Amino acid sequence: MDPTKAPDFKPPAKDEQLNPPPDPTSSIPNSDPIIPYVLADNNESIDAPFNLEMNKKIKSRINKSSFSHVGSSNRSQSNHIPLNENEFQPLSADISSNDDDEFSSDKDAPTTASQNDIRTVEEKLKLIKDTEEQIRAIKIGVQKNQIADLEEVPHGIVRQAKSIENYEFPTHRLSNKLHNPNKLPLVIVACGSFSPITYLHLRMFEMALDAINEQTRFEVVGGYYSPVNDTYQKHGLAPAHHRVRMCELACERTSSWLMVDAWESLQSSFTRTAKVLDHFNHEINVKRGGIMTSTGEKIGVKIMLLAGGDLIESMGEPNVWADNDLHHILGNYGCLIVERTGSDVRSFLLSHDIMYEHRRNILIIKQLIYNDISSTKVRLFIRRGMSVQYLLPNSVIRYIQEHKLYINQSEPVKQVMGGKE
Numbered sequence: 145m146d147p148t149k150a151p152d153f154k155p156p157a158k159d160e161q162l163n164p165p166p167d168p169t170s171s172i173p174n175s176d177p178i179i180p181y182v183l184a185d186n187n188e189s190i191d192a193p194f195n196l197e198m199n200k201k202i203k204s205r206i207n208k209s210s211f212s213h214v215g216s217s218n219r220s221q222s223n224h225i226p227l228n229e230n231e232f233q234p235l236s237a238d239i240s241s242n243d244d245d246e247f248s249s250d251k252d253a254p255t256t257a258s259q260n261d262i263r264t265v266e267e268k269l270k271l272i273k274d275t276e277e278q279i280r281a282i283k284i285g286v287q288k289n290q291i292a293d294l295e296e297v298p299h300g301i302v303r304q305a306k307s308i309e310n311y312e313f314p315t316h317r318l319s320n321k322l323h324n325p326n327k328l329p330l331v332i333v334a335c336g337s338f339s340p341i342t343y344l345h346l347r348m349f350e351m352a353l354d355a356i357n358e359q360t361r362f363e364v365v366g367g368y369y370s371p372v373n374d375t376y377q378k379h380g381l382a383p384a385h386h387r388v389r390m391c392e393l394a395c396e397r398t399s400s401w402l403m404v405d406a407w408e409s410l411q412s413s414f415t416r417t418a419k420v421l422d423h424f425n426h427e428i429n430v431k432r433g434g435i436m437t438s439t440g441e442k443i444g445v446k447i448m449l450l451a452g453g454d455l456i457e458s459m460g461e462p463n464v465w466a467d468n469d470l471h472h473i474l475g476n477y478g479c480l481i482v483e484r485t486g487s488d489v490r491s492f493l494l495s496h497d498i499m500y501e502h503r504r505n506i507l508i509i510k511q512l513i514y515n516d517i518s519s520t521k522v523r524l525f526i527r528r529g530m531s532v533q534y535l536l537p538n539s540v541i542r543y544i545q546e547h548k549l550y551i552n553q554s555e556p557v558k559q560v561m562g563g564k565e
């Protein structure tokens with residue numbers, strides 16, 4: 145739990161620079177904050193549907209900005225990640241009341257656009273509407289990928305290497321292409337112990353997926369677990385290669401979009417979460433050049449940290465996270481926070497200066513069906529010979545049994561009873 149106990153942990157100094165600094169080749173794509181606001185959500189419930197009026201304005205802006213770029217040299221360089229703000233779709237926050245005037249005057253007096261352009265705009269809007277309707281029609285009911293016959297996925301596929309020399313970034317479920325022309329790509333990364341991974345950890349991603357689809361203009365193109373390194377001093381950590389493998393078994397046979405990345409676990413020491421996210425940015429945006437849009441252009445993928453309320457609250461504890469790291473994580477990437485039973489994440493965000501500063505890049509996800517499966521309790525049940533059926537996937541239970549994990553450990557009563565160390 146306490147990274148200050150990690151062998152290489154140095155207490156953060158004020159204004160400390162990232163040490164070592166992030167890979168200089170790893171430039172963060174200039175991706176927009178997510179919407180809607182979290183604290184300033186205009187009294188709307190967090191699970192309110194996407195604001196249609198705002199959506200219309202954004203679409204209108206998209207059309208305008210794409211027209212303004214037609215023929216520009218930037219646009220024709222199809223292989224670069226847009227780092228120039230002008231090349232991105234507008235922020236909801238950028239759409240001011242002046243824009244409202246601009247939009248209404250466009251409607252009344254299209255003085256600058258030719259008739260041809262207007263037809264193209266209308267056609268384009270119709271295309272967007274049709275695509276959205278199609279997507280909406282497909283999205284009603286249980287999704288095909290949710291009922292994929294995952295039991296058919298072959299057993300025994302090991303994707304992650306056990307040493308950094310043989311490491312390869314997993315991309316077998318990372319989409320190559322954005323499906324929705326109105327959305328921006330997003331990869332979700334969950335950092336944690338996963339000792340062992342449970343159905344709660346799997347559900348967290350599904351909850352995040354629903355929230356992103358409903359409330360933001362991002363399209364999820366991949367999801368990753370990044371199990372923490374063995375040097376992270378936490379009770380109950382099984383060796384990293386077992387935790388990676390259990391995550392892999394859980395993903396391969398229960399999900400059609402989740403993957404496990406062993407990079408963090410294969411490092412020689414504890415890697416701060418800010419650097420782990422830099423690694424994902426490097427692999428996805430720098431090395432792969434982002435993702436293809438429906439128009440064949442490559443754009444940067446936004447990367448966000450997925451975490452539970454307890455992890456976020458640890459950001460307020462002294463000496464656990466460096467301020468610079470928090471600015472880096474929340475400012476350049478962003479955070480999806482799954483509310484944990486009994487924790488008041490909104491009040492915490494309000495009280496935490498750095499979080500509040502980056503609140504537009506943070507989305508709180510309400511658990512509509514509360515799930516509080518705890519890895520600590522699962523380990524306890526295993527030690528006591530009790531059933532853990534239906535708390536975690538069978539393949540993971542089988543693996544724990546085969547490798548005799550968690551049977552000879554003891555953990556402080558305080559941790560088992562719910563008080564984190």
Ligand SMILES: Nc1ncnc2c1ncn2[C@@H]1O[C@H](COP(=O)(O)OP(=O)(O)OP(=O)(O)O)[C@@H](O)[C@H]1O
Pocket residue numbers: 334335336337338339344345348380450451452453454455456482483484485515516517518519520521
């Ligand atoms: N009940 C929960 N609700 C929401 N998020 C949770 C819950 N339990 C765990 N998480 C989140 O899951 C991620 C991975 O958790 P991690 O495995 O590090 O701890 P844990 O699940 O609390 O396990 P342990 O019991 O070993 O402490 C973290 O972001 C954590 O906040």
Ligand SMILES: NC(=O)c1ccc[n+]([C@@H]2O[C@H](COP(=O)(O)O)[C@@H](O)[C@H]2O)c1
Pocket residue numbers: 145146147335336337371372376378415416417418454455458464465466469
């Ligand atoms: N300074 C940091 O980067 C920092 C501090 C505390 C926890 N973490 C990360 O949070 C995750 C979960 O931690 P816990 O299991 O202790 O809640 C781990 O992946 C850990 O690496 C990072």
